[in-house]
Amino acid sequence: MPTQNTYILAIESSCDDTACAILENDRVLSNVVANQKIHEQYGGVVPELASRAHQSNIIPVVEEALKLAKIDKKQLSAIAFTKGPGLMGSLLVGTSFAKSLALSLNIPLLDVHHMHGHILAHFIDDGQEKPSYPFLALTISGGHTQIVQVNSSSNLVVLGTTQDDAVGEAFDKSGKILGLGYPAGPQIDRLAKLGNPRKFEFPVPKAPDLNYSFSGFKTAVLYFLQRETKKNEDFIKENLEDICASIQYTLIKILFKKLEKAVIQTGIKQVAIGGGVSANSGIREHLKSMESKGWKTFIPPFEYTTDNAAMIGIAGYFKYLENDFAGLDTTASPRIHM
The missing domain is CATH 3.30.420.40 (ATPase, nucleotide binding domain)
Structure with a gap:
């Protein structure tokens, strides 16, 4: 276990929600989600519209998450992001942003399987008993x-x-x-x-x-x-x-x-x-x-059921503890296996 607190910024952009969370170890400091209402009129997610909306939403969402967590970017220990599975265009927005931010801050990158996040969300420190x-x-x-x-x-x-x-x-x-x-x-x-x-x-x-x-x-x-x-x-x-x-x-x-x-x-x-x-x-x-x-x-809890970045953050935290980092050559994978 780390001797000091680990701060992870996590990004989730696998489908039509742009999300960013800040975790201090296994505790969620902020968990911001921008929903895309435009898909309702089409009766389903339109991939091209989703990726465009992610491009518009990702900077404001990240800034809001940092603000709510009262964390400066320089305090971050690592950047976690959803590698896949999901819509390729949507994943690429989150992946590219995460890689750029990690490179600019000179901190490690953590690529997370979306479904691992849904499962490991149970280990977020929320006062409930863990499996x-x-x-x-x-x-x-x-x-x-x-x-x-x-x-x-x-x-x-x-x-x-x-x-x-x-x-x-x-x-x-x-x-x-x-x-x-x-x-x-x-x-x-x-x-x-x-x-x-x-x-x-x-x-x-x-x-x-x-x-x-x-x-x-x-x-x-x-x-x-x-x-x-x-x-x-x-x-x-x-x-x-x-x-x-x-x-x-x-x-x-x-x-x-x-x-x-x-x-x-x-x-x-x-x-x-x-x-x-x-x-x-x-x-x-x-x-x-x-x-x-x-x-x-x-x-x-309901806030960790639908797509959110807190679940990506906790999965990233476990990878951080194991020094399981991704290289800058990592890329989005829409059909990644467990």
């Missing part, structure tokens, strides 16, 4: 659905992953079919609380081992709604809450069927969730309910 190694992590977002065995901060093994679409996309595409705005996941979550989760039955896709598949689920929702609206054009409007509740119930069922299997296979009963979809109230409640089966569960 101990090894534990299982279910990472769920718009681009990822994975079951990961976390043996240490640098030893993370993917046990299962989606073979096609991620669960976040299943939420959003289902919501789009229903006529909900983007992103649809939070709206489905809200409406699901008012509906009957067993009103309509959707299939649970079959995928080998601990892997997932969601493309068939999206197709099943589409065909179901096409069939029912042919009979009654007001079907969606008259049953919206029950449809949302049934969609959410089935997606949770799909996620936990494989997660329970992973717990049995590994014998590891410490289970954490991470990623944007881990903000879903139904998923959080279901995970907590698994404590009745002897699981010990860990749920991140």
Whole structure:
């Protein structure tokens, strides 16, 4: 462990949020996120618009993070940034800025895997109990659905992953079919609380081992709604809450069927969730309910579920402790593996 405090400036720009955080060791001093509202009118993220917005946002966001943390740039120990996965244009903005800042300050550079950040966010000093190694992590977002065995901060093994679409996309595409705005996941979550989760039955896709598949689920929702609206054009409007509740119930069922299997296979009963979809109230409640089966569960605070730079900072801090630095020749990698 370092004998003096380590100050890390972290940058996250993998998709459509420009974020910067300042960490003092494992404690967050500031965590600033600039959201890009422009994508709402397109029903999804437009990569070119996202990268342009990052270029506009990154300097103000970094300046605000330093100001809130009451830290001068000269006090920084290292710069952490998201190397991937993500949108290439967006990643390049953060990568280029991080490399330039590290070079100008003559301090080390830390390249971080985006999904490592979502998992290691559980180790941010926020007063909550931390998981101990090894534990299982279910990472769920718009681009990822994975079951990961976390043996240490640098030893993370993917046990299962989606073979096609991620669960976040299943939420959003289902919501789009229903006529909900983007992103649809939070709206489905809200409406699901008012509906009957067993009103309509959707299939649970079959995928080998601990892997997932969601493309068939999206197709099943589409065909179901096409069939029912042919009979009654007001079907969606008259049953919206029950449809949302049934969609959410089935997606949770799909996620936990494989997660329970992973717990049995590994014998590891410490289970954490991470990623944007881990903000879903139904998923959080279901995970907590698994404590009745002897699981010990860990749920991140809401501010560390969606993309943020604090999670990149804590992952960078662990790399800093291990002297695992990146060279200036490092570059963004949109499809980087765990």
